Amino acid sequence: MDVLGEVLAATGFKGVLLAQLRARGSGWGCGLERLGTAGFHLIAEGTCWLRVAEQPPRQLVSGDVALLPQGEPHHLAGSPEQAAVPYAELEAAHPVGRDGILDLGGHGPVARIVCGKFDYDHDASQHPVLSALPAVIHVPGMSADPELQGIIRLLALESTRERPGSRAVAARLTDVLFVQVIRAWLDTADTDPQSAPQSWLTALRDPRIGAALSLMHEAPQRPWTVESLARDVAMSRPAFARQFKQLVGVSPLAYLSRVRITLASRLLRDTNRLVSDIGEAVGYTSEFTFSRAFAREHGLPPGRYRREALAQPAGT
Structure with a gap:
């Protein structure tokens, strides 16, 4: 069972390509407000600096990807100290061209940044994947595995093409990019456990707890108990309950309830x-x-949830 894929499908997760920034030199800065959704920046060419509150500036170079799972407010700039102008003001002064590029002008080396977001059916603080991630995930392109490097190159290329279907291809590539970035982040757990705090995502790496997670996602309707889950992964009940809570952060039955809802x-x-x-x-x-379990998770009963979901315009 592909637990990550199942969770993303269940939450209507999909990538959306927004626009591109192109600037020259170091005298530019772009301020982005809280997105209300996860966002990413792929450095297709050149270098820039990413600033997020309470974190040191990060230099991003060609091939790097920066993912902001909770959509934190942030700045992109040509230098660490450069003041940032709100994106809306930049867009008003430099309208996005037919090629989808917001060209800020300037003089000097070119930086081109592909910007996108991920839509889904929860807010970021409640999304079962995004809420398990740190505020910023920076994947250096040079350290990425060949598969991720290939996705980065192809997305950077498709985002500039004006061939039929290019934007659709780029949007689908963002879905793949997200999964590859999560894989790269999980790989850091081997060398830096503090970068990957306890969650069901990191627990997927454990053979037995990962197997239990797969069982719950594969057949959530089964009358699972802690005993039956422990038995199916060849563990004693006390050891299973203790290790599950330690790795996932919640009890097995609490996690099962989330899967079901x-x-x-x-x-x-x-x-x-x-x-x-x-x-x-x-x-x-x-x-x-x-109904009681659903209302505990969502704050409203299932019937009302359905009515409100159907009343929302498509694409929101």
Whole structure:
């Protein structure tokens, strides 16, 4: 079971290419407000500096990717100390061209930055993947594995093409880019455990706890207990419960509840099935139990959640 892929699919996760910045020299700065969604910057050419509150400036060079999972406010600039102008003001002064590039002008070496975001059905603080990640993930292009380097090069190329379907290709590549960046981040857990705090994502690396996570995602409707999960991964109940909580950060049954409610949310949004049928499909024995668990997670009952989701305009 591909747990990461299942979670991303269940939350309607998809990449969106926004625009590109092109600037010359070091006398430029672009300020971006909180996105309300995860965002990323891929340095297609040249260098720039990324500044996020309470963190030292980071130099980004060609081939690097910076992912901001919670969409923190940040600055991109030609030098660490350069003042930043809000993006909206820059866009008003330098309208985006037909090629999708916001050209800031200037003199000197060129920096080109591909900017995108990820849409999904939760806010970043609640998303089961994004909430498990640090505020900034910086993947240096030179240290990335060949697969990620290939995605970076192809995305940088497709973002400048004006061939039919280029933007659609670039958007799909952003989905792949996200997964590859997460893989690269997880690999840092071997050398720097502090960069990868406890979460279900890092727990995927553990053979037995990762197997238990896969079982819950593969068959959330089963009447799982701590005992049955421990038995299926060949562990004693106490050892399994202790190790699961240590690695994932919550108990096995608390995690199972999240899996069920995330799946139920997708079924409520994307199907016409009865609320009672959806509750049964994800493992609840009664509509009352399902509604209570759903409201505990989302703050509103399933029927109201469906009505509000359907009332939202497409693409929001």
